[in-house]
Amino acid sequence: MAQTPEGEAFVEFERVQKSYDGETLVVKDLNLRMPKGEFLTMLGPSGSGKTTCLMMLAGFETATHGDIRLDGKSINDIPPHKRGIGMVFQNYALFPHMTIGENLAFPLEVRKMGKSERDEKVKRALDMVEMGAFGNRRPAQLSGGQQQRVALARALVFEPELVLMDEPLGALDKQLREKMQFEITDLAHNLGITTVYVTHDQTEALTMSDRVAVFDDGRIQQLAPPDELYEAPQNSFVAQFIGENNTLSGVVTQITDDKCLVRLDSGEEIDAKPVNVSQVGERTTVSIRPERVETNKERLSDDAHTLKAEVLEFIYMGDIFRTRLRVANSEEFIVKTRNAPDQPRLRPGEHIEIGWLPEDCRALDA
Amino acid sequence: MSDTTDSGPMLAADGTPLKESLGRALRRQKIRALALIAPLLLFVLLTFVIPIVSMLVRSVENQIVSDTLPGTIAALSEWDSTQGDAPSEDVFQNLFFDMFNAAEAKEHTKLGTRLNYENTGLASLFRTSGRSMDDIGEVFQDAIEDADARFEDGAFWYEMMSGAGGDTLLADRRTRWSALTGDNMSGDVGFAPSQDIAALLPITTAAYTDFAIWTAIEDEDIVAEEDPWEAVYAALAVDLRDPSRVAAIASYSGAGADALQALTATEMPDLTFTEAFADLDEDWVSPDVWETVQVYSPNYTPGYFLNSVDRELTIDGVEARPENEQLYIKLFGRTLWMSLIITSSCILLGYPVAWLLANLPVRTANVLMILVLLPFWTSLLVRTSAWKVLLQQQGVINELLVWLGFVDDANRLILMNNSTGTIIAMTHILLPFMILPLYSVMKTIPPTYLRAAKSLGATNWTAFWRVYFPQSVPGIGAGSILVFILAIGYYITPEIVGGTDGVFISNRIAYHISRSLNWGLAAALGTILLVLVLALYWVYDQIVGIDNVKLGG
Ligand SMILES: Nc1ncnc2c1ncn2[C@@H]1O[C@H](COP(=O)(O)OP(=O)(O)OP(=O)(O)O)[C@@H](O)[C@H]1O
Numbered sequence: 001m002a003q004t005p006e007g008e009a010f011v012e013f014e015r016v017q018k019s020y021d022g023e024t025l026v027v028k029d030l031n032l033r034m035p036k037g038e039f040l041t042m043l044g045p046s047g048s049g050k051t052t053c054l055m056m057l058a059g060f061e062t063a064t065h066g067d068i069r070l071d072g073k074s075i076n077d078i079p080p081h082k083r084g085i086g087m088v089f090q091n092y093a094l095f096p097h098m099t100i101g102e103n104l105a106f107p108l109e110v111r112k113m114g115k116s117e118r119d120e121k122v123k124r125a126l127d128m129v130e131m132g133a134f135g136n137r138r139p140a141q142l143s144g145g146q147q148q149r150v151a152l153a154r155a156l157v158f159e160p161e162l163v164l165m166d167e168p169l170g171a172l173d174k175q176l177r178e179k180m181q182f183e184i185t186d187l188a189h190n191l192g193i194t195t196v197y198v199t200h201d202q203t204e205a206l207t208m209s210d211r212v213a214v215f216d217d218g219r220i221q222q223l224a225p226p227d228e229l230y231e232a233p234q235n236s237f238v239a240q241f242i243g244e245n246n247t248l249s250g251v252v253t254q255i256t257d258d259k260c261l262v263r264l265d266s267g268e269e270i271d272a273k274p275v276n277v278s279q280v281g282e283r284t285t286v287s288i289r290p291e292r293v294e295t296n297k298e299r300l301s302d303d304a305h306t307l308k309a310e311v312l313e314f315i316y317m318g319d320i321f322r323t324r325l326r327v328a329n330s331e332e333f334i335v336k337t338r339n340a341p342d343q344p345r346l347r348p349g350e351h352i353e354i355g356w357l358p359e360d361c362r363a364l365d366a
Numbered sequence: 367m368s369d370t371t372d373s374g375p376m377l378a379a380d381g382t383p384l385k386e387s388l389g390r391a392l393r394r395q396k397i398r399a400l401a402l403i404a405p406l407l408l409f410v411l412l413t414f415v416i417p418i419v420s421m422l423v424r425s426v427e428n429q430i431v432s433d434t435l436p437g438t439i440a441a442l443s444e445w446d447s448t449q450g451d452a453p454s455e456d457v458f459q460n461l462f463f464d465m466f467n468a469a470e471a472k473e474h475t476k477l478g479t480r481l482n483y484e485n486t487g488l489a490s491l492f493r494t495s496g497r498s499m500d501d502i503g504e505v506f507q508d509a510i511e512d513a514d515a516r517f518e519d520g521a522f523w524y525e526m527m528s529g530a531g532g533d534t535l536l537a538d539r540r541t542r543w544s545a546l547t548g549d550n551m552s553g554d555v556g557f558a559p560s561q562d563i564a565a566l567l568p569i570t571t572a573a574y575t576d577f578a579i580w581t582a583i584e585d586e587d588i589v590a591e592e593d594p595w596e597a598v599y600a601a602l603a604v605d606l607r608d609p610s611r612v613a614a615i616a617s618y619s620g621a622g623a624d625a626l627q628a629l630t631a632t633e634m635p636d637l638t639f640t641e642a643f644a645d646l647d648e649d650w651v652s653p654d655v656w657e658t659v660q661v662y663s664p665n666y667t668p669g670y671f672l673n674s675v676d677r678e679l680t681i682d683g684v685e686a687r688p689e690n691e692q693l694y695i696k697l698f699g700r701t702l703w704m705s706l707i708i709t710s711s712c713i714l715l716g717y718p719v720a721w722l723l724a725n726l727p728v729r730t731a732n733v734l735m736i737l738v739l740l741p742f743w744t745s746l747l748v749r750t751s752a753w754k755v756l757l758q759q760q761g762v763i764n765e766l767l768v769w770l771g772f773v774d775d776a777n778r779l780i781l782m783n784n785s786t787g788t789i790i791a792m793t794h795i796l797l798p799f800m801i802l803p804l805y806s807v808m809k810t811i812p813p814t815y816l817r818a819a820k821s822l823g824a825t826n827w828t829a830f831w832r833v834y835f836p837q838s839v840p841g842i843g844a845g846s847i848l849v850f851i852l853a854i855g856y857y858i859t860p861e862i863v864g865g866t867d868g869v870f871i872s873n874r875i876a877y878h879i880s881r882s883l884n885w886g887l888a889a890a891l892g893t894i895l896l897v898l899v900l901a902l903y904w905v906y907d908q909i910v911g912i913d914n915v916k917l918g919g
Pocket residue numbers: 020021026044045046047048049050051052053200
């Protein structure tokens with residue numbers, strides 16, 4: 001796995017395990033190193049242990065095994081309120097009996113900051129999230145998006161070096177969500193804050209993060225920058241989970257360092273890039289992104305393997321065409337093509353041949 | 367995100383002011399809601415509002431004096447108490463006829479009891495005097511019958527008094543009777559006074575009419591066959607004392623005219639009613655007694671209320687009662703103070719329990735909840751008696767302390783029959799009423815708030831005090847109101863473990879209702895208690911705000 005350089009990790013999980021009931025491990029062997037200033041997203045399906053990891057970091061749950069270090073110091077000995085970690089909760093957790101201003105002043109007050117300094121910081125934090133005019137309102141008098149901003153401002157007002165956010169945009173509508181995504185990353189980068197962000201929305205993860213940790217089954221399945229995650233998934237779970245993906249299963253029949261031949265269950269043979277396969281005879285799932293499939297035979301190299309396909313459905317989506325094909329016994333093979341002048345519009349029932357570059361087709365675990 | 371503030375009233379789509387159309391929409395909802403609660407409302411009205419109103423009325427009602435002594439009260443209005451003399455003969459004369467009727471109807475003792483609340487001794491004065499009214503009347507009866515034997519005959523009297531035109535008088539006397547007895551006294555009397563005789567002998571006619579009404583309706587006898595009461599003879603004697611009436615009799619020609627004329631020639635006893643009453647009891651000529659009667663003669667009196675706050679009404683206005691009779695203000699103060707202590711102890715003991723209940727895993731919390739509710743399932747009397755067993759000087763707690771050596775055997779703690787006992791037992795009994803609202807409020811405070819506070823740098827204590835506690839205040843408010851209001855009116859527990867130092871005002875109310883039978887005072891005390899609770903509720907609303915009170919959700 002791609003890892004950060006040794007030595008300068010700001011947040012570090014080492015062989016962390018967590019069990020709530022003493023029977024099942026919710027987090028199994030978590031290893032993670034984050035440098036200062038990074039925006040890291042934990043992405044994964046529901047129940048995969050993301051919140052648990054965050055809670056361990058914040059100090060509200062203790063790791064059953066392993067070590068969590070913050071800036072080189074083991075975190076187990078520091079009580080939550082001394083960790084100086086800003087946190088944005090899934091439901092914002094704004095104190096309902098305080099005004100927005102009081103909510104923001106709270107972390108400064110408990111740090112015994114003087115009133116004038118406090119007021120100034122609160123004002124600055126509110127202005128930062130464009131909520132300057134709302135200081136005297138109560139949380140219940142704000143909209144979801146406004147509460148979200150306030151929660152963010154509250155987590156940042158005491159200038160923590162590390163901020164944790166647990167699905168902070170989960171309750172917002174799509175448009176507001178996209179706006180907030182942008183605002184959050186912008187703020188985090190401008191302030192140079194290290195951020196751990198939890199979401200199960202993959203678009204959110206891809207657009208916001210420096211690196212994404214894909215969680216499943218209590219483990220990090222892959223930790224990589226968004227582009228790498230998308231283009232070079234390490235296993236079939238990641239390939240399936242991130243973006244749209246076509247899979248075909250078969251057996252490896254030939255293998256070299258950077259190329260292998262896979263005989264599909266339908267009998268056809270294709271080229272692929274070996275990722276998780278190492279020997280002939282192994283079963284594999286090959287994965288191809290819909291936009292990397294070429295439907296125009298002329299654009300493929302002569303020696304490329306091609307597959308026969310039948311058009312089942314053609315959907316015009318404006319900027320792209322989305323075509324569903326029957327390929328090698330699979331009826332869910334999707335192809336996306338750019339809406340360009342020379343691009344043919346396929347009709348259902350049409351028989352075509354498709355192909356791809358061998359490096360776009362990754363032979364992963366079965 | 368922008369905040370629009372328009373000037374001028376907002377208009378709805380159809381051009382009507384927004385406020386108005388909103389009001390109309392809400393009104394329909396309100397009517398529907400009202401229809402749903404109508405049965406309960408009716409029930410509450412019948413079983414709650416009406417009894418309370420009747421209690422309020424009872425606390426100021428005082429018709430008994432003017433109902434029982436109507437003539438006396440009217441005559442007494444002339445009397446000036448500051449002179450230090452007994453009232454005039456006229457008052458005693460009226461008193462005789464009023465008392466005579468009251469004694470016939472056996473109502474005079476009730477009046478005595480009523481006036482006794484204000485002036486001790488009046489109960490026996492009225493009771494003993496009532497019996498002697500006949501004796502006074504007999505003096506006159508004997509003289510009249512000696513003068514003319516025809517007056518011994520009931521039929522003769524009937525014929526003399528009957529006639530036409532006296533219906534108003536009859537109705538008037540009937541109303542008096544019904545005010546006195548509380549019955550409506552309707553029915554055929556079989557007698558109507560004659561207008562002529564009423565003009566000639568007004569007092570006699572009134573007395574005879576009274577006799578007739580009572581005889582016909584209460585005794586269910588024929589008026590003509592019965593001999594008149596002694597009071598009628600006394601009335602005749604009184605009428606004959608007036609020279610102008612004597613003159614009129616001389617020219618009278620109706621039935622029995624000759625007998626009356628014969629009577630005018632005879633000497634009547636010169637016994638005055640003042641003397642007669644003074645003979646019965648010296649107290650009757652004491653201005654003190656008459657002052658009480660006069661002060662309490664109006665139909666409504668603040669007397670009970672004044673009594674409730676250790677004041678009394680005298681002829682000079684409101685005055686404090688003598689030191690040794692002062693009781694109620696102290697009792698009210700004690701009730702409030704002890705309720706306050708009980709409420710505070712309930713908060714102190716209940717808050718941690720409620721917190722545990724709200725934060726433990728469900729299974730454990732349920733077990734704990736059963737322990738909290740357990741007292742509800744045992745009878746109040748049993749629980750309080752159990753405290754008696756625990757608290758008495760030879761009781762479990764003292765034995766344990768002595769055994770452990772904390773307390774010397776010779777001076778065991780006095781935990782019962784004083785306010786300590788009441789406070790301990792009532793705190794225990796009312797604790798669930800504090801825990802339950804607290805619990806249901808705490809249940810709605812998500813644990814993320816505490817986590818959020820800690821992540822923002824608050825210590826455990828700060829997080830609790832600044833974030834958790836303020837959100838649980840509505841629960842404290844609800845619990846406190848509940849416990850305080852229940853405590854303020856508590857009866858059984860103070861009665862059993864309170865002794866004399868630990869009783870509440872409600873114990874006194876119960877005493878007046880079931881033992882001293884002074885319902886007016888009980889009603890006044892109850893009314894003050896009610897007003898006190900309402901006032902506290904209002905103060906509470908001003909300080910905490912009643913909408914901050916949550917019983918749950
Ligand atoms: N307090 C707890 N006690 C017992 N089990 C828990 C507790 N909290 C979480 N779990 C279990 O741990 C697993 C991981 O939970 P976690 O909350 O970390 O998931 P998540 O990845 O945050 O999911 P989501 O995306 O739905 O928020 C789940 O199976 C959950 O049932």
